[in-house]
Amino acid sequence: MDRFLSSSVNRIDAKGRVSVPAHFRSVVQKRGYTELYALRCLDQPAMDVGGPDLLDRYEQRIAQEDPFLQTADDMSFFCHGDGAFLKLDQDGRITMTDFIREHTGIGQEVAFVGRGQFFQIWEPGRLAGHGAKVRERLLKLRQAASGGPAQ
Amino acid sequence: MDRFLSSSVNRIDAKGRVSVPAHFRSVVQKRGYTELYALRCLDQPAMDVGGPDLLDRYEQRIAQEDPFLQTADDMSFFCHGDGAFLKLDQDGRITMTDFIREHTGIGQEVAFVGRGQFFQIWEPGRLAGHGAKVRERLLKLRQAASGGPAQ
DNA sequence: TTGACGCCCATAAACCCCCATGTTATCCCA
């Protein structure tokens, strides 16, 4: 299967390196990505990581904004900001740069979360908090659709 | 019969493996699944397990949403981030990863519960508690419908 | 020089292939 799926937490070593989960690496290879791009999420303390198609996705998102307004420009600056390529070393590890740490709050451990076409990098504690909120919203959606909480 | 029916409890061995009930395996084979997709239930400490088509259905649902709104993001976070593929080994066993144990509370034993188009994985004690609540709700429903507790 | 980064290797744990064993259910035949 060639989708980024599931989540796991890996430790950062003394040199600032962390292993990308083996399953994610095989997806990267299957998709033929030679480079990984890491972009700052617009509304979460996470990084979106993927191949060139991830850039397309972000550009579509930004294109939705009125080009005469400042927002589109700000968004582009924010996400593309520094060039954030991630290089996989020979052992399948990436280095946690300050660029990533500042936005995510990552310290000693990294949570990898599959998102289908791409994956995300989180600080594990923040991920847990975010996950709880997501579940709550989805539950409300379901209850609203079924006509009431009694189901 | 090509539906997942009945329930049973199997033990986890020292390596973290547990046999999927033979009957479930034959259903899996009849349906032509080469891998299993497991998803953390939204509101229960259980995993839903089915074929890749289960994931396809979620992805088709997501495709109906505006990809840049929160709902689409939440849905993807749920079915991709809280999902995983399970590999059946040659003896028809799966391994209980931390990913599954964290959500279900599974320790030494696993309860498999047939649900027709898919099946579920529970920690046996929690399943018993959940079963009791389900029966209670159904009983109340019936009593309310018949106008009183006298049936 | 120092620190960031590349390449290489070591090791412990996790994982997956294969086969063995004991138990239960099924079947067949006397």
Place this chain on the structure above:
DNA sequence: TGGGATAACATGGGGGTTTATGGGCGTCAA
């Protein structure tokens, strides 16, 4: 109908391979 052979199954373990993680060392640039 009873009893033994057989098959199916859950479970245990050996051993090789993969993975995550730690660390050594050389290079290059500030």
